[in-house]
Amino acid sequence: NEKSEGTGAAPAEGGGAKPKIVKLAFVTNNASEFWKIAQAGVRKYEQESKVQVDVKMPSNGTTEEQNQILENLSSQGYDAIAVSAIAPADQVPVLNKVAEKSKLITFDSDAPASSRLLYIGTNNHEAGKALGAHIVKLLPDGGKMAVFVGTLSADNAKQRLQGIQDAIAGKNIEIVDKREDNTDRAKARSNVEDIINAHPDLKLVAGLWSYNGPAIAAAIEALGKKGKVLAAVFDEEEETLTAIENGTISATVVQKPFQFGYLASKWAHELSVKPDTAKAQIPANKSIDTGIDVIEKTNVATFKQQLAEMKK
Amino acid sequence: MSVAASAPDLLAMRAITKRFAGVVALQGVSLSLKPGEVLALMGENGAGKSTLMKILGGALQPDGGEICIDGKSVAIESVRAAKRLGIALIHQELMLAPNLDIAANIFLGNEGGATGLLLRPLPKGDMAARARELLLRVGLRLSPSTPVSALTAGQMQMVEIAKALALSARILIMDEPTSSLTSGESEHLFGIIRKLRADGIGIVYISHRMEEVMALADRVTVLRDGRHVGDLTRAGATRERIVSMMVGRELSAHYFPEKRPRASTEPVLVVEGLVVPGAPAQISFSAGRGEILGFAGLVGSGRTELMETIFGVTPALGGRMTLEGKEFAPRKPRDAIDRGVYLAPEDRKRHGLVLPLSVAENTSLPDIGNYSRWGFLNRETERRVAESEVERLRTKTPGIRQPVVNLSGGNQQKVVLGKWLAMNPRVLILDEPTRGIDVGAKAEIYRHMTALADEGITILMVSSDMEEIIGMSDRVAVMHERRIKGVLPRERLSQERIATLMTGHADKEDLS
Amino acid sequence: MTIALVVMCLGLYISNPDFLGQSNSINTLRQISMLGIFAIGIGFVIIAGGIDLSIGSVIGLTGVLIAKLSSSQLGGLGYPLWIGIPVALGVALLIGLGQGLLITRLKLQPFIVTLGGMLFLRGVSQTIAGGGTLSLGGSPLLALANGGLLKSGSDALIPYPLLMFLAVSGVAAYALHFTVFGRYVYAIGGNRDAAEYSGINVKRVETSTYVISAGLGGVAGVCYASYIGQMSQQVGIAYEMYAIAAAVLGGCSLRGGEGTVLGIIIGSAVMRVIDNGINMFQLPYEDADRIQRIWRLDPNWTFIIIGAVILVAVILDQIVHIVQAKRRIRHASAGAAEAASSLQAATAVSAAGPPAARAPDSESV
Amino acid sequence: MTIALVVMCLGLYISNPDFLGQSNSINTLRQISMLGIFAIGIGFVIIAGGIDLSIGSVIGLTGVLIAKLSSSQLGGLGYPLWIGIPVALGVALLIGLGQGLLITRLKLQPFIVTLGGMLFLRGVSQTIAGGGTLSLGGSPLLALANGGLLKSGSDALIPYPLLMFLAVSGVAAYALHFTVFGRYVYAIGGNRDAAEYSGINVKRVETSTYVISAGLGGVAGVCYASYIGQMSQQVGIAYEMYAIAAAVLGGCSLRGGEGTVLGIIIGSAVMRVIDNGINMFQLPYEDADRIQRIWRLDPNWTFIIIGAVILVAVILDQIVHIVQAKRRIRHASAGAAEAASSLQAATAVSAAGPPAARAPDSESV
Numbered sequence A: 001n002e003k004s005e006g007t008g009a010a011p012a013e014g015g016g017a018k019p020k021i022v023k024l025a026f027v028t029n030n031a032s033e034f035w036k037i038a039q040a041g042v043r044k045y046e047q048e049s050k051v052q053v054d055v056k057m058p059s060n061g062t063t064e065e066q067n068q069i070l071e072n073l074s075s076q077g078y079d080a081i082a083v084s085a086i087a088p089a090d091q092v093p094v095l096n097k098v099a100e101k102s103k104l105i106t107f108d109s110d111a112p113a114s115s116r117l118l119y120i121g122t123n124n125h126e127a128g129k130a131l132g133a134h135i136v137k138l139l140p141d142g143g144k145m146a147v148f149v150g151t152l153s154a155d156n157a158k159q160r161l162q163g164i165q166d167a168i169a170g171k172n173i174e175i176v177d178k179r180e181d182n183t184d185r186a187k188a189r190s191n192v193e194d195i196i197n198a199h200p201d202l203k204l205v206a207g208l209w210s211y212n213g214p215a216i217a218a219a220i221e222a223l224g225k226k227g228k229v230l231a232a233v234f235d236e237e238e239e240t241l242t243a244i245e246n247g248t249i250s251a252t253v254v255q256k257p258f259q260f261g262y263l264a265s266k267w268a269h270e271l272s273v274k275p276d277t278a279k280a281q282i283p284a285n286k287s288i289d290t291g292i293d294v295i296e297k298t299n300v301a302t303f304k305q306q307l308a309e310m311k312k
Numbered sequence B: 001m002s003v004a005a006s007a008p009d010l011l012a013m014r015a016i017t018k019r020f021a022g023v024v025a026l027q028g029v030s031l032s033l034k035p036g037e038v039l040a041l042m043g044e045n046g047a048g049k050s051t052l053m054k055i056l057g058g059a060l061q062p063d064g065g066e067i068c069i070d071g072k073s074v075a076i077e078s079v080r081a082a083k084r085l086g087i088a089l090i091h092q093e094l095m096l097a098p099n100l101d102i103a104a105n106i107f108l109g110n111e112g113g114a115t116g117l118l119l120r121p122l123p124k125g126d127m128a129a130r131a132r133e134l135l136l137r138v139g140l141r142l143s144p145s146t147p148v149s150a151l152t153a154g155q156m157q158m159v160e161i162a163k164a165l166a167l168s169a170r171i172l173i174m175d176e177p178t179s180s181l182t183s184g185e186s187e188h189l190f191g192i193i194r195k196l197r198a199d200g201i202g203i204v205y206i207s208h209r210m211e212e213v214m215a216l217a218d219r220v221t222v223l224r225d226g227r228h229v230g231d232l233t234r235a236g237a238t239r240e241r242i243v244s245m246m247v248g249r250e251l252s253a254h255y256f257p258e259k260r261p262r263a264s265t266e267p268v269l270v271v272e273g274l275v276v277p278g279a280p281a282q283i284s285f286s287a288g289r290g291e292i293l294g295f296a297g298l299v300g301s302g303r304t305e306l307m308e309t310i311f312g313v314t315p316a317l318g319g320r321m322t323l324e325g326k327e328f329a330p331r332k333p334r335d336a337i338d339r340g341v342y343l344a345p346e347d348r349k350r351h352g353l354v355l356p357l358s359v360a361e362n363t364s365l366p367d368i369g370n371y372s373r374w375g376f377l378n379r380e381t382e383r384r385v386a387e388s389e390v391e392r393l394r395t396k397t398p399g400i401r402q403p404v405v406n407l408s409g410g411n412q413q414k415v416v417l418g419k420w421l422a423m424n425p426r427v428l429i430l431d432e433p434t435r436g437i438d439v440g441a442k443a444e445i446y447r448h449m450t451a452l453a454d455e456g457i458t459i460l461m462v463s464s465d466m467e468e469i470i471g472m473s474d475r476v477a478v479m480h481e482r483r484i485k486g487v488l489p490r491e492r493l494s495q496e497r498i499a500t501l502m503t504g505h506a507d508k509e510d511l512s
Numbered sequence C, D: 001m002t003i004a005l006v007v008m009c010l011g012l013y014i015s016n017p018d019f020l021g022q023s024n025s026i027n028t029l030r031q032i033s034m035l036g037i038f039a040i041g042i043g044f045v046i047i048a049g050g051i052d053l054s055i056g057s058v059i060g061l062t063g064v065l066i067a068k069l070s071s072s073q074l075g076g077l078g079y080p081l082w083i084g085i086p087v088a089l090g091v092a093l094l095i096g097l098g099q100g101l102l103i104t105r106l107k108l109q110p111f112i113v114t115l116g117g118m119l120f121l122r123g124v125s126q127t128i129a130g131g132g133t134l135s136l137g138g139s140p141l142l143a144l145a146n147g148g149l150l151k152s153g154s155d156a157l158i159p160y161p162l163l164m165f166l167a168v169s170g171v172a173a174y175a176l177h178f179t180v181f182g183r184y185v186y187a188i189g190g191n192r193d194a195a196e197y198s199g200i201n202v203k204r205v206e207t208s209t210y211v212i213s214a215g216l217g218g219v220a221g222v223c224y225a226s227y228i229g230q231m232s233q234q235v236g237i238a239y240e241m242y243a244i245a246a247a248v249l250g251g252c253s254l255r256g257g258e259g260t261v262l263g264i265i266i267g268s269a270v271m272r273v274i275d276n277g278i279n280m281f282q283l284p285y286e287d288a289d290r291i292q293r294i295w296r297l298d299p300n301w302t303f304i305i306i307g308a309v310i311l312v313a314v315i316l317d318q319i320v321h322i323v324q325a326k327r328r329i330r331h332a333s334a335g336a337a338e339a340a341s342s343l344q345a346a347t348a349v350s351a352a353g354p355p356a357a358r359a360p361d362s363e364s365v
């Protein structure tokens, strides 16, 4: 008996009970450019299927903050929640609590120990290995390299670094220094400058987090070390791609965040409105691999174009 | 409000009213001032003198009333406005920036050059030269580049005077300028005031030292409880009259208690070869049971720092003290307090009071640990103690829960005294105990001091008030340039003798 | 500030009744409790006129130590919790003592000492955690933040951190408002020199405030370790700012001498309700296609909202104060004017409440 | 602090001569310059007795605004730099003005106002950047941080930020130490009431310090935008702490009234040399297999080192001061003390205590 508002041209279901609003949420692990691409995927799905998916970004990127967001969403009765867990192993209790009330999907960073229904994303260890393999190609005679990252304690950083180390093992390549910047971008650049100055025989620098690419490119160019110190990084920041075009950076390994957004929204929606059919479609290993790409000078132009499309 | 004269008043304040939360400080107060006149503004502690003058100086806004300068009604909405009108105010409380030097403080807000433009260069050399002149004029022999934090209260007071003189105002207000000056320095100031008067400057002078008022004032305006009780001409102004108008009843103007027979000579506090940090000489003296030992000296002669060393604030670098025959070497004030040695400091705002705390909380502060059980505050005892001290010293306060920051200067001083009187002293050190205290209360305090001495308590009294030193002390130690120049026994006390010693002219006989 | 808190809560409840739902209420209370515990700690320091920037790092270090000592996971030493927790708390107390002694004995500025401490201790956490994360997975400690009394469904109605917070508040309120120690803390904050001249052992009392602050930081650290379940040097970063903000919102002045435990509790609640409110706030509407939608805050606005709410809260609070002070003066004068009809009566000054200060521009909040 | 700086530089040079190599010297000077510019800004506020926590966010916002207005990349509006930079700096000045007015007119505590401002402005940056990153790729602005005068090889021996820093230092030193304005800043920091009673327009001067701080934050923001080449709300986080630390290391007291421009410059240099030193420090050694190796700092120790160096620096500095003060007092009392010791050395009150100033416990550094 709720009145529908508006003029006489009420839709057909007017007068009856309103259709229940499906509450869907997409929770990232921080606020950054990377997630803007994923958000584009979310928005695309929203347009296609006319549902609302709330994007939540923990601004400080801490576990505590994310836990709070998750508990909040769950207490508001969200139907489905997709999350990139910051500390998967230790968020299991929270995740399981959420999974009791809502359909839970993980993306980007999995929490296999939790009772999530599905994981959508790539494997950071594999991504590291891909970059490591590229580094081996760049340094056929071996040599010294340094690694730059926001904080090494982050899971994705650990996995990417491990991947690189696995790939360069036994190839006479030595990681002589690792530097953290704690997401201070000016520090990210000055670290690279300092380390290049401190190690005159450094052959290559690798950046594990997205903004390390631009920082490395700027430092190498400012020091006039282009070609003398090579660079291999992750993610698709604009400066990184430009640096690949002009040869300062050799390669970057990218994930497919747009797919995270799109697929996670889609699965979340379907699991909410038709749980049985959707559950039947979940692959046996409960994960959907969206794959990675290695972007080099040869394919950077095409990739940039695609990216521009997505961000529109 | 008589004094009809031909010349228009330089200043007329009419029906000024000022309220604070809980207090009506001024109610319909009027006052007038002519060029070349010294008007003494009198009243008990808390009568509203400072409040009235702060209104005139632009530091407070009145709730009602009118101010006229040269017959024209003016609004003084800020200190700057007052300065523009040619009004300069020496505050009762020291108002200097301790991190700046003397010259900078003298010309603060008055640096000269193109006015209004904040980024104009500081005329440093010019200021230093003029500061030197002004210091000479007030008789302070210090370099203008001395940081104010290194000055004594008396020296700061003289800087305040120099600062007011630098303004070349038409109306000069002095709120207890001599409360920490000795008679010599005060005389010097009076010379300056007389010269200013001759130049046609109008001066409002506030003081609790009656003899100064008698010597200076052309006219007296008396306030009581925030009301104007009347004006007296020079001829009509006698001590007795002023006092009775102030307190609203007859009061003996003679307030020093009868000299009692000198108490026992049994020494209580013995100081031998004490090295006060930074001082160039050793200090030795002893004070007996029930004795009031006065300390006289010029501004900066080292009395305060000696007392602070005895109290343990700045522990001695050498020498030896005994208290009732036992070793006494305080490293901090608590050590002294535990032995019954208390100090009422000269700078009440800096060292004496926690301004945001209430009268009761300040009174109980040093002793509260002793009457609390298991650390639990005993508010009942606290209230009782505070109330009895307020009553004993006739502190004017809306209540014992009033933050002391809201009390008048003299009443704040009473709170400082009250907190030590509430405990049982063996040796009570009073540094300028009656600074800013009105005549009635002074008599009260003197009575208490005498009573304490009679009980066998030893009192060391630093004072710049010659009358007080002579009237109260059993013996007087006179200091000069941080040494004790001589100790005068009661029978040899005279203003001249003390003054000679104070200025460094030793008298063989006095070296007892 | 209480008014601001009530208005916020009401607004949020109207926008989203789930705000006062069982689950969210419990979560929010737990958040308030964990913040409140160390905000009270820092409150002691602030009231005594100091500042403690290291408390966030103490929280992190306590957790890291517990995880290192008592975790049975990789990297943990596997000692029982009754060893891990006391050792970690002991270390926290020692840190407070060390900083307090540096500040009081060497007369160093608290800001720089605790800033150095903050960085140093974060480095210690990082070194202990080997630059990574120490997991508390499976530790019984996890029950602390997640469990509680009065089970109702999957929730415990009274989470343990709330109990701890109540206990801490009670003891702190007692210590600060009813003991000699508390009086000394206020006196030192009001005028350090006068306190010294009154025979207060200023250095000892001041040092104690840093010990209390670090100790309560440690207690909060235990709660956070349990709540987060894994520790790294990242935990606790910037928490000192939340605690200081809570204390200041609750009426503490950074000049010292002002503030109450109740105020700090309210300040902590304001901080956490803002945080929670950003996630809870919603406005249902119908879009152009007549689809029922819910408008929620853009996550990019988070900081704008937090900052704006803090600013608005202090501004409103100040305006209320100014208006009240004016009214009190007018009120007092009305009473006094009556009394003044007889001169005698005027001498008995009315004993009304605390007026604005004598200084021309004393500031508050 | 100068001694500490010299010792650090010497030690680093011995450990790694590249520390004073052309490239590293230029980089370090550039880092010192960028920090120094806004540390001087915050110095004005601190000397006047206030605090400005929002300066980091102002740095970030200025950069984000420039990137938004003048970047030709995705998300940028593509206006020329001569529009972008003045608008961004204008916004910075307005922020300072707004905060200053709130603090002085409404008598709010600077800490909470600028904390609110810090959060609010970070949120504004985040909203403008859409939660992501704005690239300055290809902008001529990039030449600012990277270019300079006197080219030598690929380096400019005098980077532009250094020139800007020198200019800012010169003007600031003039304003603070040689003008009426500077005198007022010190007076307000030393005794606000006295300044007010001297007829100084305290509110105006105080407000100006916040405008200066935010303005220099804006100038630093331009440099950082150029240095980093891309902006997000992350830029500038915690920079206020570095600036405050630099000012305090350089002799500013957070109680106000103390500090010099030269001191702040030295403090900034200390902060940046620590940072740089952590990356440059090395110890060559021979391992068990007689292989020549170089030992470097574990990145996990970074914070330990920064914290420890800050603490050690202030402690040493203070000890030097205390010893000097003691010697001065001893010297003054020399005659008296000697006579005393010969008089009765046995019972003499021990002459240990450091009675630095008149107040029993004035603090410094």
Ligand SMILES: Nc1ncnc2c1ncn2[C@@H]1O[C@H](COP(=O)(O)OP(=O)(O)OP(=O)(O)O)[C@@H](O)[C@H]1O
Binding pocket: B020, B021, B023, B024, B025, B043, B044, B045, B046, B047, B048, B049, B050, B051, B052, B092, B396, B397, B405, B406, B407, B408, B409, B410, B411, B436, B438, C355, C356, C357, C358, C359
């Ligand atoms: N800011 C304030 N708030 C509340 N009460 C105040 C304030 N300033 C002054 N008072 C009260 O106003 C009254 C007058 O104070 P005022 O300072 O003018 O006295 P006074 O005549 O100068 O006394 P004294 O001789 O002790 O200096 C006192 O009762 C005092 O407590």
Ligand SMILES: Nc1ncnc2c1ncn2[C@@H]1O[C@H](COP(=O)(O)OP(=O)(O)OP(=O)(O)O)[C@@H](O)[C@H]1O
Binding pocket: B149, B150, B151, B152, B153, B154, B155, B180, B297, B298, B299, B300, B301, B302, B303, B304, B305, B306, B346, B464, B482, D356, D357, D358, D359
């Ligand atoms: N902290 C300090 N630094 C430098 N000089 C000081 C310091 N404290 C005191 N003095 C000097 O010590 C001398 C003695 O000062 P003290 O306060 O003891 O004198 P006083 O006789 O009490 O004078 P007053 O009547 O002005 O209070 C003065 O010359 C003063 O300049």
Ligand SMILES: [Mg+2]
Binding pocket: B049, B050, B051, B092, B175, B408, B409, B410
């Ligand atoms: Mg007065």
Ligand SMILES: [Mg+2]
Binding pocket: B152, B153, B154, B303, B304, B305, B346, B431, B462
């Ligand atoms: Mg003295």
